[in-house]
Amino acid sequence: MNGPAESAPGTDSAEEQVLDVLRRTALEIVPEIEPAAFRPDRTLSELGCNSIDRAEIVTLTMEELDIAVPVHEFHQGMDIGTLAALMRKQL
Secondary structure (H helix, E strand, C coil), X not given: CCCCCCCCCCCCHXXXXXXXXXXXXXXXXXXXXXXXXXXXXXXXXCCCCCHHHHHHHHHHHHHHHCCCCCHHHCCCCCEHHHHHHHHHCCC
């Protein structure tokens, strides 16, 4: 990683890995996102991601991490930190 890790309280290295993949994927799908705005307390919607962007970000992140999260686990308005914690449980 570059520079000091900006971990949210209660995160672990596996959750940081998920956050890193989510961040990289989100910036790839929606390059207009300001990298500094990608924080665990924000939602993908707040960052300007539409429903198709969000689905693609989640799908590609799960593929890269080789995990599967049941669709009923996802909730509209879920912040990035909660999303990362949900995915981390599948690692």
